[in-house]
Amino acid sequence: MSIPNHSATFLQEAEELLQQIEAVTLDLESSPGDMEIVNRLFRAFHTIKGSGSMFGFDAVAAFTHHVETTLDLVREGRLGITPPLVTLILASRDHIHTLLESDPAGSPALSEVGDRIAAELGRLSGADVAPAHVASTALANQQAELATYTIFFRPDPTIFLGGLDPVCLLNDLRSLGECAIETHCDAVPPLEELQPDHCYFAWTVTLATAQPETAIRDVFIFAEDGAELKIERRASSASVRVLAPVSAEAVSGEPARLEAVKVPVAVAAQKAAAPAASVRVPSERLDRLVNLVGELVINQSRLNQAQALSGDPDLAAPVESMERLIAELRDSVLGIRMMPIGATFSRFQRLVRDLASELGKEIDLVTEGAETELDKTVLDQLGDPLVHLIRNSLDHGIEGPDDRLAKGKNRRGTLRLTAAHEGAHVVITIEDDGRGLDKAALRAKAEEKGLIAPDAQLTEQETFNLIFLPGFSTAKIVSNVSGRGVGMDVVKRTIEGLRGSIILSSPEGRGTVIRLTLPLTLAIIDGLLVEIEGDRFIVPMTAVTENVELSRTERFANNGRNAVDVRGSLVPYIPLRDLFEIRGNEPELEKIVIVAMEGERLGLVVDRVIGSHQTVIQSLGPFYRDNDLFSGTTIMGDGRVAMILNLAGILRYATAQPASRPINLTK
Amino acid sequence: MSKTIMTVDDSASMRQMISFTLTQAGHKVIEACDGRDALTKLGGIVPDMLITDLNMPNMDGIELIRQARALPTLKYTPIIMLTTESQDEKKQAGRAAGATGWIVKPFKAEQLTGVVSKLLK
Numbered sequence: 001m002s003i004p005n006h007s008a009t010f011l012q013e014a015e016e017l018l019q020q021i022e023a024v025t026l027d028l029e030s031s032p033g034d035m036e037i038v039n040r041l042f043r044a045f046h047t048i049k050g051s052g053s054m055f056g057f058d059a060v061a062a063f064t065h066h067v068e069t070t071l072d073l074v075r076e077g078r079l080g081i082t083p084p085l086v087t088l089i090l091a092s093r094d095h096i097h098t099l100l101e102s103d104p105a106g107s108p109a110l111s112e113v114g115d116r117i118a119a120e121l122g123r124l125s126g127a128d129v130a131p132a133h134v135a136s137t138a139l140a141n142q143q144a145e146l147a148t149y150t151i152f153f154r155p156d157p158t159i160f161l162g163g164l165d166p167v168c169l170l171n172d173l174r175s176l177g178e179c180a181i182e183t184h185c186d187a188v189p190p191l192e193e194l195q196p197d198h199c200y201f202a203w204t205v206t207l208a209t210a211q212p213e214t215a216i217r218d219v220f221i222f223a224e225d226g227a228e229l230k231i232e233r234r235a236s237s238a239s240v241r242v243l244a245p246v247s248a249e250a251v252s253g254e255p256a257r258l259e260a261v262k263v264p265v266a267v268a269a270q271k272a273a274a275p276a277a278s279v280r281v282p283s284e285r286l287d288r289l290v291n292l293v294g295e296l297v298i299n300q301s302r303l304n305q306a307q308a309l310s311g312d313p314d315l316a317a318p319v320e321s322m323e324r325l326i327a328e329l330r331d332s333v334l335g336i337r338m339m340p341i342g343a344t345f346s347r348f349q350r351l352v353r354d355l356a357s358e359l360g361k362e363i364d365l366v367t368e369g370a371e372t373e374l375d376k377t378v379l380d381q382l383g384d385p386l387v388h389l390i391r392n393s394l395d396h397g398i399e400g401p402d403d404r405l406a407k408g409k410n411r412r413g414t415l416r417l418t419a420a421h422e423g424a425h426v427v428i429t430i431e432d433d434g435r436g437l438d439k440a441a442l443r444a445k446a447e448e449k450g451l452i453a454p455d456a457q458l459t460e461q462e463t464f465n466l467i468f469l470p471g472f473s474t475a476k477i478v479s480n481v482s483g484r485g486v487g488m489d490v491v492k493r494t495i496e497g498l499r500g501s502i503i504l505s506s507p508e509g510r511g512t513v514i515r516l517t518l519p520l521t522l523a524i525i526d527g528l529l530v531e532i533e534g535d536r537f538i539v540p541m542t543a544v545t546e547n548v549e550l551s552r553t554e555r556f557a558n559n560g561r562n563a564v565d566v567r568g569s570l571v572p573y574i575p576l577r578d579l580f581e582i583r584g585n586e587p588e589l590e591k592i593v594i595v596a597m598e599g600e601r602l603g604l605v606v607d608r609v610i611g612s613h614q615t616v617i618q619s620l621g622p623f624y625r626d627n628d629l630f631s632g633t634t635i636m637g638d639g640r641v642a643m644i645l646n647l648a649g650i651l652r653y654a655t656a657q658p659a660s661r662p663i664n665l666t667k
Numbered sequence: 668m669s670k671t672i673m674t675v676d677d678s679a680s681m682r683q684m685i686s687f688t689l690t691q692a693g694h695k696v697i698e699a700c701d702g703r704d705a706l707t708k709l710g711g712i713v714p715d716m717l718i719t720d721l722n723m724p725n726m727d728g729i730e731l732i733r734q735a736r737a738l739p740t741l742k743y744t745p746i747i748m749l750t751t752e753s754q755d756e757k758k759q760a761g762r763a764a765g766a767t768g769w770i771v772k773p774f775k776a777e778q779l780t781g782v783v784s785k786l787l788k
Contacts, residue, residue: 007680009679009680009683010680013678013679013680040724043677043722043723043724046722046751047677047678047722049751050678050681050720050751050772050773051678051680051681053772053773054680054681054684054772054773054774055680055684061773160743161736161742161743161765162762162765162766162767163743163744163745163746163765163766163767163786164745164767164768164786165743165786168785168786168787169785172785197742197743219785221768222767222768222769222786225762
C-alpha cells in the first residue's frame with residue numbers, strides 16, 4: 001500500500017502553527033497572566049510534536065517535547081512568564097522552523113542548537129532536562145511454540161456502556177489460535193432485576209496459540225477495568241478438546257458498580273476565538289477565476305461595440321445589464337483576493353522587537369488600519385520592501401535611548417505603521433520620531449558618490465529622492481542590519497512594479513514619514529485609452545488628472561521647451577511620439593494627458609484620447625518583461641493589443657534623453 | 668463489512684492520515700476538526716465508531732466523549748482516544764467519561780487498523 005505524501009500537509013500545517021505560535025507568544029509578553037494564551041501555545045506545540053512523530057520528524061518531536069514540558073509547568077502555575085522565557089519560546093519556534101526545513105532525521109549541528117535551547121529551558125524551569133525519548137511500543141516478539149492457555153473473563157457488567165462488546169473480544173481471541181469457549185450464565189438475575197444493557201455473562205476460553213501471553217492480555221486491554229481476568233498457561237498440547245468447566249472461584253453476585261461520574265452542570269466558559277467561516281482555496285484556482293473574469297470583461301466590451309454598431313434596440317437593455325453584472329462579478333472576484341494587511345503588520349512586531357534589542361534601542365511599534373485589505377499578490381510582494389524600510393528606520397532613523405533623552409525626546413522611540421484606503425488606492429505610511437532626513441548630508445553623499453553635479457539645484461523632494469538612487473547609502477558603517485546601498489532603489493522598483501509610488505518626507509527634521517501608495521488590485525484597472533499613429537496605449541486612470549489640447553503652433557511657441565500653460569501654471573510634457581520613435585507626422589491638434597506623479601504634474605502628448613477603458617492587465621511575458629516603459633498590455637475588444645504605460649519608467653527614460661527631457665520648472 | 672468511523676482531530680494531517688488508513692481498510696470516514704464540529708455532525712449521522720484526539724480547541728476530547736456518550740445514538744458505540752504517552756491522567760479521565768479504548772501517539776497505521784477491527788462488531 002503506497003501512502004500518499006502526508007508530510008506535505010503536515011509541513012504546511014506546522015508552518016501555520018509556527019506562525020500562530022509567534023503571534024501568540026508576543027501577545028503573551030504583554031499579558032503574561034492570560035492562561036487561555038498559554039493553553040493555545042501549549043496546544044500548538046503539542047500538535048507539532050504529535051504530528052511530527054507520526055510523519056517521521058523525530059528530531060522535531062524530540063525537541064518540541066522540551067518546550068511542551070516547560071509550558072506544562074506554566075499551565076500548572078509552577079512557572080511564570082518572564083521575558084527570558086518568551087525569548088526562549090521564540091528561539092524554540094525558530095529552531096523548529098529550521099528543523100522542518102532540513103532533513104527529517106536531524107543533523108549533529110542542529111541537535112547541538114536544540115540541546116542548548118533545551119538546556120536553557122530546563123534551567124529556567126528548574127527542572128532536570130532528561131533526554132526526550134520517543135516512545136517505542138515494541139512488543140516482545142518471541143515466536144513461542146504452541147501453548148495452551150485457560151482464560152477466565154468476567155467483564156464489568158457495564159461494559160456495553162463503554163462501547164465494548166465482549167463478542168468482539170472473543171473474536172479477537174479466536175484470531176490468536178484455536179479456541180474452545182464456554183459461557184457462564186450463573187450471574188444472570190431474574191427478569192425483574194435484569195438491566196438489558198448490562199452484561200451478566202462470564203467466559204472460560206481454552207486457547208491454543210503460538211503467541212506470547214502478552215498478546216492474550218492485549219486483547220483485554222480496554223476491558224480490564226472492573227473485570228475479572230485470569231490467564232493461566234497449561235502444558236503444551238497440539239490440539240484442544242472441550243474441557244470440563246473449570247470451577248470458578250466464588251464470584252461475588254453483586255456486579256461491580258462504577259462510581260457515578262459527576263458531570264459538571266455548566267462547562268466553564270471558554271474564551272474561544274470564534275473560528276471564521278472560511279474556505280481554503282489553492283491560489284491557482286483563484287488566478288484562473290480572475291483570468292476568466294478578465295476574458296469576460298474583454299468580451300463584454302466587444303459585445304458593447306458590436307451592439308453599438310448594429311444599433312439594434314432590442315440588444316441595448318440586455319447588453320447594459322450584462323455590463324453591470326460583469327462589473328459586479330469583477331469586483332466580487334477581485335475582492336476575494338483581498339486580504340487584511342494585519343497579518344503582515346503582526347510579523348513586524350517580532351522583527352521590531354528583535355531588531356531593537358540587537359541595536360540596543362527601545363522602540364515601540366504602533367499599528368493602525370490592520371483591517372485594511374489589499375490584493376494578495378500585492379501583499380506578498382510588499383513584505384520585503386516593508387521589512388527593508390522598517391530596518392532602515394530602526395537602524396538610521398530612531399536614535400538610541402541616551403541620544404533621545406539628550407535631545408529631550410522620550411527614551412522609547414515610536415515606529416508607526418498605518419494603512420488606509422484612499423479612493424482606488426491603499427496608502428501605507430511608515431513614520432518614526434527619530435532623526436529625520438538630513439538634506440545636507442544626503443546632498444553631500446550624493447555629490448561624493450558623483451550621483452549629482454556639485455552645483456545641481458534640487459528641490460526638497462528631489463533631495464530626499466536621492467536615497468533611491470542605486471549605490472546610495474549614508475551609513476558610515478555598513479551595519480549588519482541594513483545599509484549595504486542596494487536596498488532603497490530595489491524597494492522603489494518593487495513598489496513601482498506594483499504600480500505604486502513611494503514618497504519620503506521629513507517634517508522639520510522631526511522624524512521621517514515614508515508614504516507608500518498602492519493600487520487596490522493588479523489585475524484589472526481603469527485605463528484611459530489613447531492613440532498615437534494608430535497604435536493604442538493605456539494610461540492608468542488613477543494617475544490622470546485632466547486632458548488638454550495642444551495645437552501645433554502652441555507647441556513651438558515655447559521655444560521648443562516642452563511645457564504647456566494649464567490655468568496659469570506651466571506643466572512640463574513629454575511627446576510620446578518622439579519618445580517611442582513612432583514614425584509619421586503629428587496631427588495638427590494633439591492632446592496632452594496630464595498625470596500626477598509623486599506630487600508633481602506631467603503631461604503626455606498623444607494624437608487622440610479615445611476614452612476610458614476597463615483594462616484587463618496581461619503580463620508582457622519573459623522576453624519583454626524587463627523594459628521600463630510598459631507595465632503590461634491589454635487586449636482590446638477588437639482583438640488588438642494596447643500597451644499599458646509605466647509612468648515612472650517613462651519619466652526616467654525621458655529624463656535620460658536630453659532631447660525629450662521634461663524641463664525642470666523650479667529653476 | 669464497511670463501517671462508518673468519525674475521526675476528530677484539530678490537526679489536518681492527522682485526520683488525513685487516519686482517514687486514508689481506514690478508507691484503505693474499507694471503511695467510510697467522516698472528519699471533524701474539534702469537539703463542537705463533531706457534535707454538530709453527530710446530530711445528523713450515527714457512526715459505528717468515534718476516534719478522537721484529546722487536546723483540541725473549542726472543546727477538548729474528554730468533554731466531547733462525555734457529551735457523545737450522552738447521546739442515545741452513541742450509548743454503546745466504541746470511542747477511541749488518541750493520547751500521548753505522557754497523558755496518563757487524561758486517559759483515566761477519558762475512561763471515566765466513557766471512552767472505550769485508546770491509541771498512543773505516535774502510532775503506526777497497523778496499530779490503528781488493529782484497534783479498529785478489535786472493537787468494531
